[in-house]
Amino acid sequence: MERTRDVYRECLKLIPHEKFSFAKIWLLAAQFEISQLNLKGARQILGNAFGKAPKDNIFKKYIEIELQLGNIDRCRKLYEKYLEWAPENCYAWSKYGELERSLAETERARAIFELAILDICFLIVRIFLTL
Numbered sequence: 100m101e102r103t104r105d106v107y108r109e110c111l112k113l114i115p116h117e118k119f120s121f122a123k124i125w126l127l128a129a130q131f132e133i134s135q136l137n138l139k140g141a142r143q144i145l146g147n148a149f150g151k152a153p154k155d156n157i158f159k160k161y162i163e164i165e166l167q168l169g170n171i172d173r174c175r176k177l178y179e180k181y182l183e184w185a186p187e188n189c190y191a192w193s194k195y196g197e198l199e200r201s202l203a204e205t206e207r208a209r210a211i212f213e214l215a216i217l218d219i220c221f222l223i224v225r226i227f228l229t230l
Contacts, residue, residue: 103131111147120152126160133164153184158191166198174198186218 107128114120125148132140145161148154158181165173178195185191192215199208 100135107131111144120154122148122152122154122156125152125157129160129164138168149180149184155185155188155190158184162194171198171202187222189215189219192219
């Protein structure tokens with residue numbers, strides 16, 4: 100198993116993430132760590148992915164993992180990072196709001212949806228003004 104870990108580690112070192120990156124390799128490396136019951140290692144890999152090559156799939160999978168583990172506070176932090184990275188992402192806003200609604204956190208859900216409307220409207224106005 101250590102050999103598999105080394106292969107993933109080397110692969111992630113070789114990819115020039117600033118030019119291009121594959122979400123798939125990050126996710127496979129994290130899944131391997133989860134299969135080895137090394138949740139800390141999986142979180143470290145996904146955290147590095149955010150820093151070097153943030154992608155929608157990485158955010159979605161990391162949030163899914165934390166949700167399955169019942170780590171709601173961590174899910175919230177991940178959604179906030181996701182939205183810092185992609186404030187125009189309607190999918191992320193809606194899933195974050197839906198998470199809060201599913202937890203019966205109506206006020207939080209309402210606040211998230213209100214922020215989404217403001218952020219997205221701001222982006223549209225900014226684009227319009229550049230025409």
